[in-house]
Amino acid sequence: MINAEEAWRTAYRHPGVWDEPFLPVSMIELFEQSARDHPQAPLLDFMGRRYSYGEVSDGVNRVACGLRKLGYGPGDRIGLFLPNVPHYVAAYYGILKLGGTVVNFSPLYTVDELAEQVADSGTKLLFTISATALLPTALKVLEKSGLERLVVGSVAGGLPATKSLLYRLFKGKEVTPRPADPRVLAFSKLITNEGSCEMPQLDPEHDVALIQYTGGTTGTPKGAVLTHQNLSANARQVARLDPEMGRTTDRILGVLPFFHVFANTCVLNRTVVTGGEIVMLPRFNAKQALAELRRTRPRSLPGVPTMYQALLDAPGMKPSDFSSLKFCISGGAPLPQQLKENFEGITGARIIEGYGLSESSGVVSANPYVGMNKPGTIGQPLAATRVRLVDKEDPKRPPPEGEPGEIVVSGPQIMKGYWNRPDADASVFVDDHWLRTGDVGLIDEDGYVRIVDRLKDMIAVGGFKVFPSQIEAVLYRNPAVKECLVLGLPDPYHGELPRAYVTLNEDSTASGPELCLWLNGHLGKHERVSQVVVRESLPKTMIGKLSRKDLYAEVTAE
Template sequence: MNKPVSAPHPWITAYPEGIEWDVPIDITPVHEQLLASCAKMGDAVALDFMGATTSFRRLGEKVNALAGALQSELGVAKGDRVALLMPNTPFYVIAYFAVLRIGATVVNCNPLYSLDELSHIVSNSGATVLVTLDLKATFPKAEKLVEKGHVKKLVVAHFPDALPGLKKILFSVLKGKDIVKPATSAAAQSVISFEELMTRGKTPAPVRIDPEKDVAVQQYTGGTTGTPKGAMLSHANIAANMSQIDKWGCGLFYPPSKVVAVLPFFHIFAMTVCMNVPLCSGAQVVMLPRFEMKAFLSLMKRTRPNILPAVPTLLHALATKDTATAEILAPLEVAISGGAGLPGETREAFAKKSDAILAEGYGLTEASPVVTCAALRVPSKPGSIGLPLPATDLRFVDLDDPEREVPQGERGELVLKGPQVMLGYFNDEEATKAVFTANGYLRTADVGYLDEDGYVFLVDRIKDLIISSGFNVYPRVIEDAIYHHPAVDETNVIGVKDEYRGEVPVAYVKLKDEQSVTEGALKSFLEERLSKLEMPREIIFRDELPKTMIGKLSKKDLREDYENNVKAGR
C-alpha cells in the first residue's frame, strides 16, 4: 500500500506500487560507489565501446592509476578543476572518476562549443589541466586554450587505442587524417600522454571528502541565453540523484541490464543516467561517440541493450526510419526521453515500432539533473513528465510573483527543492540569489501545472513564451499541432518581433522524405487546431533544422537564422 497523501504532496497516491516518496537517500560519493562496484563485479563487462570491452576490475584499476598520476605527476589537488573535452569513450569514464577520486572537480566541455565559449568555461572555472583526444575535432581547440594561457597541461589520449583490434588498424589506415600529432603541435611542451600517465603505477593518496560541501562537478549551463554559469554540484547532489533514480527504477539498472550511451557524457542527463547510475549498480554501458543511425542499429543488434536514454529527436528518427525495424528494437524494455518535450506524434510513432515503455522525464543541470519521471515499470499518463522523484518537492508559482504559489491545476512556474539541487553558481552570488525563491525553492523557468492526480505537465519555457497582443502563446502547443500533419518530419517554433502585436510565432518545418505541402495548405490544416494568435505568421521550410550536440532542436540557432537570413531577405 502507498502512504496516505499529505496536502503538500498530491502526487504520492499516484506513485507506482513499491515506491515511496519519503525515503532515506544515499549520498555516498559516486567514485566510492564506482570502485565498490568494480570490486564486486570483477571480470563482468562494464564498458563496451564499438566492440572493445573493459571489465569492472580493469576499469577500477585504470581509475586508480590515472588518479595517482594526476596527483603525483601533475599536482592536481583537492578542489582543483580539471576540464574534460571529449566525446563518449572509455577515456572519458576513466578520467571522470579519477578526477573525483582525488577530490578534484570535473568541468565538462562540449567539443562543439566555440573557442570563445570554451575559453570562458575554462578560465572562469580556473581549470589548468584539460583531458582530451588526439582528434581533429577536439585537439586544435585544446591547443588554442593553451596558447591563450587558460590551460597549463593537456592530457591527451590516442583515440584508436579505445577501439578493438581490427577497427583500430582500419581507423589508422582509413581515417588517419582525423588524427593529429600533439607532440609536434604548438602546445607540445604542455602535452602529456594519457597512456603514459596510466603506466606510472602511482597509487592515489587518500582524500577526505565532505559530500555535502565539496564540489564534484562544475557543470556550465545557460549558454543559449547568455554567458554560461557554472552550476556547482556537490558529491551529495550527484549521489542523491543517483539514489532517487535507483529507487524509481525498482532494480531496472542492475545486471543483466545494458544501458545505451549514445547521448554525450559531458551532458548532465547522460552523465547521470547513462554512466553513473548503471556503472555504480554493476550494469553494462554500451557506448558510441555520437549518434549515427547505421552504427546505432549495429550496436543494437550486437549488444541487445534493454535501456535507452534518449532525446526526442533520436526517438523520432528511430520511429520514422525504415532501417530501424521492430525486430532490431525488440530488446528494448524502457526508453527514457529527456532533454526536451516529447511530441505526441513521436510517442505514437515509437509505440508502433517498439513495445518498450516510453517514459518521459524532466530535469535541469542545477538539479543533477532528474526532477520528475514517468513510471519505468508500468505505463504512465501520456503527455505528462511524470511524478516528482522520491524526496523531491515541487510547486508551481505565479509567473509574475514567484513567492506566490498557484492552486493545483493552474499554470505557473515550476520550482523545486530536493537533495539533488546544486550548491549555487560558481563565483556568481547575484545569479544564485536570483534562481532561488525566498523560501529556498529552485526556479526552473519552465511553465506547467499539476493535474488532479499530482502528475506534472509542462507547457513551455518562460524564455520561449511568446507575448502576442498581451496574451501568452506557447510554442510547444503550436509545434504539437504542426506535428499532426502527415508530411511534417520536424518543427520548431520561435517568437519574432512584430510592430502591432509585440511578438508573433514563426514556424520552421522540415518535411519527410518525398513529401510536400505548401505554406498555405499547412496553415489551412492548422486553422481548426490553433487560435488566430497561435497561427504562425510565417512557415519556413528547411531541409534540416539545427540541433544541439545532444540532439535537441535549437531555437537559439533559428532566432539567429531569422535575424540574419529571413528578415534580411537572404
C-alpha cells in the same frame, strides 16, 4: 486547488516510497562499491572492446595518482574535452577520487567558447584525444588561456586490436599528432604508475564534484556547482525508477554524450550504481546505433526525441533490431505523442518521458516505467524530490487557482549554486533553496506535471501570452509534419506574432500556406501564426534536440 504534494505522496507510482532517504555518499564510494562487488563484470563495451569494473577501477586509480604526481589535488578544476570514449570514464572518476572537480566541455565548442569557460572555471588541466576535431582546438586554448597542461589520449587506443590497426591505416587524416611540448602529456604516460597513492577523504555534501555549464533560465552560460551528494543522490534516484533493478542484466546503449548532464546521470552514473554495462558510441549515428543494438542486445536506450525519430527513419531498420529494448528514457525536449506511439508500436519498447536540468544534476521527474503513463506530461517527481508552482510574475506567492505557474523544485540533487555567480543565485533560488526552473506548468490530481512552456519563450501578442509549445503540439497532429519550432517575431502592431518552421515527412508534399491554413483553423485567434515556413532541416543542440535559440539567430540574421 489541488495539493500536488499530497497527490503524489498518496498515489506514488514509482517503485519504493516517495520519502525515501538518500544518505550522503560520494561518487567514488558508489563506483568503488560496484567495482568490489563484481570486478570481472563488464562496465564498458567500446566498439567491441570490453572493460571490466576491475580494469576501469585500475585505470581510475592510475589517473588519480598520475594527476597527484603532477601536483594536482583537492579542489583543482580539471576539464574533460572528450566524446564518449573509455578515457572519459577513467578520467572522470580519477579526478573525483583525487578530490578534484570535473568541468565538462562540449567537443562542439569553438576555441573562444572553450577558452572563455576555461577562464571562468579556473580549469588547470584538460583531457582530450588526438582526434583532428578536438586536439587542434585544445592546443589553441592552451596558448590563449590560463590552462597549464593537456593530457591527450589516443583515438585508436580504446579500440579492439583489429579495429585499432584499421583505424591507424585508413583514418590517419582524422588524427592530429601530439606535439613535442612539455605541457602536452600522453594519457598513456599519465597512467604509467602503480595506481597506489594516498587519496583525500571526501565530504559528499560539501566537496564539489562537477561544474556543468548551462544556459540556466537567462540564456547566459553559467557553471552549475554540483556536489558529490547531488550527483550520487540523483544517480540512485534514477536507478530506483527501474522496477527490475538488481533482478536482470542491465545493459544500456550510451549514445547520448557523457559531457551533457542527461547522459552523465542517466547513462554513466546510474549504470555504475546498478553494476550494469554501458555500450558506448562516440556520437549518435543512426546506422551505427542500429548495428550496436543488433550486436549487443541492450535493455535500455536513453535519448532525445529526434534520436528516436532518426532510428525509425534509418535505412534498413527492422523492428527486430529493437527486440531487446524494454525502456527508453526520453528527455531534453517534449516528446510528440505521435512519435511515442510510432516508436512503441514498431519496437515494442516503452518510451518514458522525464524532465530535468543541469541545475538538478540531471533528473527531477519521470513517468513510471510500469503503470500509468500520461502522454504530454513529465510524470511524477523522483523520490525525495518536491515540485510545486509559483506565480509567473512573483515567485514568492502561488499562482491563481487553476492557472499555470513557474515550476520550482527541491531535493538532494539540486545544485549548490552557480560558480562565482552570487547574483544569479539570488534570482534562481526562492524560499529555502527551491530552484526556479523557468518552465511554466500545471500539476494534475495525480501529481503528474505538465510543462506548458518556458518563461523566456512566451510570445506577447497584443497583451496576450502565447505558448510556442502549445502551437507545436497542434502542428504535430498534422501527418505531414516531422519536426517543428514556433518563434515569436517582432510585429509593429501586435508587438510579436508567432511564426512556425517545419520539416516534412518523406511522403509529404504539403506547402507552407496549406499548413498555415490548417494550423490556424485549430488555434485561438490570438495564437494564430503569421506564416508556416517549410525547411529542409531545423537546427539542433549538441544532444540532438531542436534548438529554438539557434533558429531564432538564423532567422534574425536573414
